[in-house]
Amino acid sequence: MKTYKIAVIPGDGIGKEVVPAAIEVLDTVAKLDGGFQFEWTYFPWGCDYYLEHGEMMPEDGIETLKKYDQIFLGAVGMPELVPDHISLWGLLIKIRRELKQSINVRPAKLLQGLQSPLRDPQNFDITVVRENSEGEYSDSGGRIHQGANEIAIQNAIFTRKGTERAMRYAFELAKNSRQHVTSATKSNGLTYSMPFWDEIFDEVKKDYPDIDTAVNHIDALAAFFVMKPHAFDVIVASNLFGDILTDLGGAIMGSIGIAPAANLNIEREYPSMFEPVHGSAPDIAGQGVANPIGQIWTGKMMLDFLGHQQAGIKVLNAIEATLASGVKTRDLGGTANLEEVKNAILKNL
Incomplete structure (x- = not known):
């Protein structure tokens, strides 16, 4: 045994x-x-x-x-x-x-016997793959000056290795689910990190021709979690975006206490x-x-x-x-x- x-x-x-x-x-x-x-x-x-x-x-x-x-x-x-x-x-x-x-995985699904706060959740079943080692939670930055001139700097660090690792894990998961991966991005607002994220996603998806893909900006994706959570299968997201999305996932299940x-x-x-x-x-x-x-x-x-x-x-x-x-x-x-x-x-x- x-x-x-x-x-x-x-x-x-x-x-x-x-x-x-x-x-x-x-x-x-x-x-x-x-x-x-x-x-x-x-x-x-x-x-x-x-x-x-x-x-x-x-x-x-x-x-x-x-x-x-x-x-x-x-x-x-x-x-x-x-x-x-x-x-x-x-x-x-x-x-x-x-x-x-390096990988954080958090599922959100409508459990039998639970009533979602959503009017029409349609038996959603989502898995969020969150990059867990870098991104917006990188321990890089600092504070200088004091008083009215004080400055706080928080650096978000994205490596090709860490980003690709999270994305490939998401694609591998999707093979055993509904074969769809959505990338959470914000490349219309974050001018360096998220275009980099998008480029790597475009490269990785070429190795998985049987998996359907979509790219959503994080603000729209948060809205879609409320409006049509059933449309999602596997979502891959950066450290911060994945953290926020998964708390929302717990909320639409009925309680953060079950996530x-x-x-x-x-x-x-x-x-x-x-x-x-x-x-x-x-x-x-x-x-x-x-x-x-x-x-x-x-x-x-x-x-x-x-x-x-x-x-x-x-x-x-x-x-x-x-x-x-x-x-x-x-x-x-x-x-x-x-x-x-x-x-x-x-x-x-």
């Missing part, structure tokens, strides 16, 4: 509640499958760790994580005590960058990291009312990446059966608590 060693970082807020629930689901589906199992190792890193030690994770934290097959992350953030730029760059982004998790994500080291040289899109939600932390579906769906994405797609399908089917039966947390208009949703998903498994 294959054993996967998983590093678990529940993190902050509701992460400490939804991660154990998701692990229980993953252990259950592994037993049902019979061909694999998980070995979980917990790390108490996050804002509580920072308040005690002055750092979000130990100095040797990255080397420690390299020993594991994958990383399962809950949430990061405690803004009332730790500034976001410290919590994010000290843990989440540090892991993404140093473990070369999953995967930070992938596609070369499989280092572990990848799986985390829900939602934050730490400190306003409801510790109350047992958080929605565990985002974390559980994130676990489904980890199963897929490990090659256990059938087990992943079982998890997503159990999620949809639970929602269809009316067992929902309050962010979805229901009255169930976290434990009730988890138990219903286990029963449906």
Whole structure:
């Protein structure tokens, strides 16, 4: 039997509640499958760790994580005590960058049993491939002068290697879906980075003649997410554009609390990291009312990446059966608590 060693970082807020629930689901589906199992190792890193030690994770934290097959992350953030730029760059982004998790994948689909805020969503099923290592989130720039003459400079860095890598991953995904890739651009406003992005997209698509393509400016694409999300299959976007689009994707599903994500080291040289899109939600932390579906769906994405797609399908089917039966947390208009949703998903498994 294959054993996967998983590093678990529940993190902050509701992460400490939804991660154990998701692990229980993953252990259950592994037993049902019979061909694999998980070995979980917990790390108490996050804002509580920072308040005690002055750092979000130990100095040797990255080397420690390299020993594991994958990383399962809950949430990061405690803004009332730790500034976001410290919590994010000290843990989440540090892991993404140093473990070369260059691709971020976030699906958005109309789940059975959920009512989208859109009037006519038509069963949309979108996968956004977000370049995850550079672009607008590059750590390049600075501030000079003070007072009325102060200047802030933030550089967006796009490399041919990073851009092409994201695009090729999107095209490969599209082979197994509806065979359509849309590129998110803004070449009518960003005069250097986005024409460069467009040129590489035009080059890459020539290697995939069977895949249909489209190019949309990001502002129009955001509008189309609301007007006709069913028209999209796979979307490839830069770091910032992909980040914004996928939060919108969670909203049109019905709640940001159900959206999953995967930070992938596609070369499989280092572990990848799986985390829900939602934050730490400190306003409801510790109350047992958080929605565990985002974390559980994130676990489904980890199963897929490990090659256990059938087990992943079982998890997503159990999620949809639970929602269809009316067992929902309050962010979805229901009255169930976290434990009730988890138990219903286990029963449906």
